[in-house]
Amino acid sequence: MNWIRIAAADDLQDDEVRAVTVGSARIALYRSEGEFFATDNRCTHAEAQMSDGYLEDGCIECPLHQARFDIRTGAALCAPATEPLRTHAVRRDGNDVYIADPAA
Numbered sequence: 110m111n112w113i114r115i116a117a118a119d120d121l122q123d124d125e126v127r128a129v130t131v132g133s134a135r136i137a138l139y140r141s142e143g144e145f146f147a148t149d150n151r152c153t154h155a156e157a158q159m160s161d162g163y164l165e166d167g168c169i170e171c172p173l174h175q176a177r178f179d180i181r182t183g184a185a186l187c188a189p190a191t192e193p194l195r196t197h198a199v200r201r202d203g204n205d206v207y208i209a210d211p212a213a
């Protein structure tokens with residue numbers, strides 16, 4: 110698996126989400142209880158960025174119509190979204206956070 114460094118771990122606080130571009134992929138990077146997760150940044154319902162949403166208790170709330178998604182699985186937890194977010198593998202090595210190449 111090809112890993113790409115995308116952030117320093119201490120750049121994000123818990124319950125913070127950030128937009129990251131990896132090649133042509135737009136990714137939302139989340140920190141929750143000291144762990145890192147990543148999904149596609151575009152909401153599966155319409156044109157909204159999950160990185161503009163509200164992160165709490167491992168769920169991201171879309172800023173446009175308030176659908177909620179599990180950041181670990183990408184599952185849509187409530188309407189109006191029904192399709193899951195694509196998730197991406199993330200690993201931490203010291204203060205460096207890596208994502209599995211989304212193009213692979």
Ligand code: FES
Nearest residue numbers: 152154171174176
């Ligand atoms: S755009 Fe995200 S819930 Fe509608």
